Amino acid sequence: MGRIKSLKCRECSTEYEPTLKYVCDECFGPLDVIYDYDAINLTKDKLNIRSRNLWRYFELLPILNPLNIIDLTVGFTPLIKCEKLGKILGLNQLYIKNDTLNPTYSFKDRPASVGVSKALELGISSVGCASTGNLAAATSACAAKGGLKCYVFIPSGIERAKIVQASAYGAYVIEVDGDYDDVNRLASQAADLFNLGIVNINLRPYYVEGSKTLAFEIAEQLNWNLPDHIIIPIGSGALLHSMCKGFEELERIGLINEFYTKITGAQPEGCSPVVKAFKNGNEEIIPIEHPDTIAKSLAIGEPGDGLYALRKIKKQNGYAESARDLDILEAIQLLAKTEGIFAEPAGGITIAVLKRLVEQGKISKDEKVVCCVTGSGLKSLEIISTPILKTIKPDIELLAKVIGV
Amino acid sequence: MGRIKSLKCRECSTEYEPTLKYVCDECFGPLDVIYDYDAINLTKDKLNIRSRNLWRYFELLPILNPLNIIDLTVGFTPLIKCEKLGKILGLNQLYIKNDTLNPTYSFKDRPASVGVSKALELGISSVGCASTGNLAAATSACAAKGGLKCYVFIPSGIERAKIVQASAYGAYVIEVDGDYDDVNRLASQAADLFNLGIVNINLRPYYVEGSKTLAFEIAEQLNWNLPDHIIIPIGSGALLHSMCKGFEELERIGLINEFYTKITGAQPEGCSPVVKAFKNGNEEIIPIEHPDTIAKSLAIGEPGDGLYALRKIKKQNGYAESARDLDILEAIQLLAKTEGIFAEPAGGITIAVLKRLVEQGKISKDEKVVCCVTGSGLKSLEIISTPILKTIKPDIELLAKVIGV
Numbered sequence: 001m002g003r004i005k006s007l008k009c010r011e012c013s014t015e016y017e018p019t020l021k022y023v024c025d026e027c028f029g030p031l032d033v034i035y036d037y038d039a040i041n042l043t044k045d046k047l048n049i050r051s052r053n054l055w056r057y058f059e060l061l062p063i064l065n066p067l068n069i070i071d072l073t074v075g076f077t078p079l080i081k082c083e084k085l086g087k088i089l090g091l092n093q094l095y096i097k098n099d100t101l102n103p104t105y106s107f108k109d110r111p112a113s114v115g116v117s118k119a120l121e122l123g124i125s126s127v128g129c130a131s132t133g134n135l136a137a138a139t140s141a142c143a144a145k146g147g148l149k150c151y152v153f154i155p156s157g158i159e160r161a162k163i164v165q166a167s168a169y170g171a172y173v174i175e176v177d178g179d180y181d182d183v184n185r186l187a188s189q190a191a192d193l194f195n196l197g198i199v200n201i202n203l204r205p206y207y208v209e210g211s212k213t214l215a216f217e218i219a220e221q222l223n224w225n226l227p228d229h230i231i232i233p234i235g236s237g238a239l240l241h242s243m244c245k246g247f248e249e250l251e252r253i254g255l256i257n258e259f260y261t262k263i264t265g266a267q268p269e270g271c272s273p274v275v276k277a278f279k280n281g282n283e284e285i286i287p288i289e290h291p292d293t294i295a296k297s298l299a300i301g302e303p304g305d306g307l308y309a310l311r312k313i314k315k316q317n318g319y320a321e322s323a324r325d326l327d328i329l330e331a332i333q334l335l336a337k338t339e340g341i342f343a344e345p346a347g348g349i350t351i352a353v354l355k356r357l358v359e360q361g362k363i364s365k366d367e368k369v370v371c372c373v374t375g376s377g378l379k380s381l382e383i384i385s386t387p388i389l390k391t392i393k394p395d396i397e398l399l400a401k402v403i404g405v
Numbered sequence: 406m407g408r409i410k411s412l413k414c415r416e417c418s419t420e421y422e423p424t425l426k427y428v429c430d431e432c433f434g435p436l437d438v439i440y441d442y443d444a445i446n447l448t449k450d451k452l453n454i455r456s457r458n459l460w461r462y463f464e465l466l467p468i469l470n471p472l473n474i475i476d477l478t479v480g481f482t483p484l485i486k487c488e489k490l491g492k493i494l495g496l497n498q499l500y501i502k503n504d505t506l507n508p509t510y511s512f513k514d515r516p517a518s519v520g521v522s523k524a525l526e527l528g529i530s531s532v533g534c535a536s537t538g539n540l541a542a543a544t545s546a547c548a549a550k551g552g553l554k555c556y557v558f559i560p561s562g563i564e565r566a567k568i569v570q571a572s573a574y575g576a577y578v579i580e581v582d583g584d585y586d587d588v589n590r591l592a593s594q595a596a597d598l599f600n601l602g603i604v605n606i607n608l609r610p611y612y613v614e615g616s617k618t619l620a621f622e623i624a625e626q627l628n629w630n631l632p633d634h635i636i637i638p639i640g641s642g643a644l645l646h647s648m649c650k651g652f653e654e655l656e657r658i659g660l661i662n663e664f665y666t667k668i669t670g671a672q673p674e675g676c677s678p679v680v681k682a683f684k685n686g687n688e689e690i691i692p693i694e695h696p697d698t699i700a701k702s703l704a705i706g707e708p709g710d711g712l713y714a715l716r717k718i719k720k721q722n723g724y725a726e727s728a729r730d731l732d733i734l735e736a737i738q739l740l741a742k743t744e745g746i747f748a749e750p751a752g753g754i755t756i757a758v759l760k761r762l763v764e765q766g767k768i769s770k771d772e773k774v775v776c777c778v779t780g781s782g783l784k785s786l787e788i789i790s791t792p793i794l795k796t797i798k799p800d801i802e803l804l805a806k807v808i809g810v
Contacts, residue, residue, distance in 0.1 A: 072745050073506075141745030156796070176799050189804075194808070337549050339550055340477050340547060377573060381565070391579075392580070394587040394588070396595065
């Protein structure tokens with residue numbers, strides 16, 4: 001099969017041809033894309049002259065023919081040195097990976113791009129997703145650009161902004177009266193019965209490959225010197241797991257020397273099954289029945305890759321830590337007021353968890369830390385309380401009183 | 406004064422020291438920043454190794470000391486070849502400059518960055534703006550990053566998203582009971598009386614310099630071969646005027662051979678004073694008393710730079726054309742559904758006007774056309790009508806009926 005070697009079961013290591021397959025026949029484990037790493041020749045010099053989007057890492061992405069790439073100019077988002085925020089938190093080397101600056105304003109553009117492009121390559125004409133919101137917009141936009149039909153399945157109660165946005169790109173939005181797990185089951189049935197390419201279900205092995213480009217970019221933007229610590233939000237756990245796979249692959253092909261970075265996962269207190277398992281020393285994830293958090297993107301009670309995320313966290317000597325909704329809100333404001341970056345709760349949570357880890361003495365002041373900010377605050381405006389300082393008549397004396405001069 | 410030569414009156418050519426000054430003492434004309442162009446040595450090779458944001462054009466920006474730069478990673482947004490949209494409109498070389506991918510999701514990050522950085526350089530500790538929304542967020546975010554206090558003045562009736570966003574960055578938002586022109590007058594008084602740096606009033610000569618980086622980037626991203634035609638929205642007219650200044654400067658310093666590009670201005674029918682002047686062959690702009698359009702960012706009845714924009718349009722053999730709200734809405738959807746780019750009305754208008762010009766035979770199929778899409782649709786979601794296709798129980802048979810399979 002050339003560069004893309006197989007789909008390999010994460011549990012029992014059985015290997016399959018890289019087709020439309022996502023569960024191991026032997027043990028029902030998830031499948032990962034494996035490349036012929038020895039044959040991959042991706043060098044710093046090659047990268048230097050390529051376009052600044054995620055497709056620059058083509059050799060490590062699961063698309064065979066470049067003509068199948070749907071290029072929405074995703075990725076290569078800024079990695080920002082945060083002097084002001086760092087000072088407040090007591091850190092000398094704090095960076096934010098600002099993934100709010102993707103085409104649909106969240107990191108989900110990464111996996112969606114790869115998943116939808118793979119659908120095109122596999123000859124599938126209708127795609128879709130089960131989504132808590134951000135993925136809906138990402139899949140829809142990419143399907144629009146690629147000329148594929150798109151069905152997005154969402155649970156009730158999602159932020160309106162995310163629904164309107166997905167629908168603007170021409171997707172059929174189907175609101176399922178239930179929670180994310182109900183949505184997931186229905187979309188899964190639909191994938192099988194109606195021949196849909198649901199990016200995060202039957203295209204999942206390909207889809208998750210997109211997320212690891214966040215790891216590639218962090219490494220490249222730090223001139224191939226990894227940070228000491230990265231904090232990543234956990235919803236399904238796939239982002240954290242994929243980013244680790246990405247770093248491992250960079251080590252495998254020699255672009256970095258060693259993947260020594262501590263990897264920490266962040267969950268909201270109202271939905272923190274991975275954090276609970278980590279703190280209790282469990283080897284399994286106990287599902288949360290009724291997630292309750294403002295971080296709707298992370299309200300996944302039964303995280304599909306939760307266990308695998310937990311294992312990576314342990315392997316990389318990181319932590320799993322939670323933050324209360326109130327702390328997330330505070331973190332969002334702190335980030336916006338110091339660095340001019342406006343995050344949604346699922347993005348702001350990494351700052352809240354960072355603050356907590358620093359207070360606990362688990363991160364020291366000279367460590368080089370990267371927080372992933374994965375989605376834009378514009379999509380969850382309803383969490384911000386009434387903002388107007390004052391409404392006044394156009395009169396300078398009234399104004400003087402209002403602003404206290 | 407070195408690289409920055411003077412502030413020069415656009416009307417009577419009187420020159421002033423480049424300080425906090427924005428109106429000519431002689432004739433009340435606006436002032437433009439003039440550089441010592443012969444001394445500027447900005448080459449393609451130099452640019453190749455610089456950071457991909459607007460500060461790469463430092464030599465042509467009005468900041469003296471690089472330490473005063475507040476770098477919010479603004480600019481170098483994607484210039485996207487639009488095959489699908491082009492095909493529908495009958496154009497072989499259509500590009501979108503996607504300025505929705507700036508840190509606060511509109512092109513206003515460009516002038517705000519330069520204006521706020523200049524305030525810092527001039528020792529001003531409180532900044533602000535009179536804004537229809539996008540500038541509010543841009544100024545607030547930049548002030549936050551730079552550690553300056555920020556007051557934003559907005560008219561009543563602005564999209565809530567824009568207000569919440571500005572306030573998230575820590576700005577004091579002052580809603581003025583009146584239209585944009587009332588806001589402008591009040592902010593102007595406040596600038597003088599309270600020593601505020603209002604970026605689009607007393608810092609205006611510096612502020613508008615930021616907008617011309619859109620021109621620099623279009624030229625550079627097309628490998629210094631200018632397009633045949635560029636379509637630019639007109640609110641105050643400053644963006645169009647500044648972009649022309651940018652292209653003229655590139656010609657002046659030898660980075661392009663000749664600025665031959667047709668420049669067209671786009672206004673909503675409910676507020677199109679420049680278009681009316683253009684079509685009637687007037688040499689003056691007659692203000693609109695009550696702007697009425699969904700494109701709130703362009704609802705400026707008395708555009709400060711309207712006349713200057715009109716002159717540039719004529720000089721560059723372009724057009725001024727308007728679009729109805731309904732056509733703007735259609736254009737937004739067309740852009741989202743073909744290219745996966747979600748624009749606000751003030752951004753979508755350039756597509757609506759492009760369509761009109763093609764229909765009128767004013768743009769032919771092989772011309773290389775760039776449409777500037779200046780702000781994100783996430784900020785004006787209220788214009789999109791109810792999006793849900795259907796809410797259903799999690800049942801596959803119900804789903805089959807709903808999606809018609």
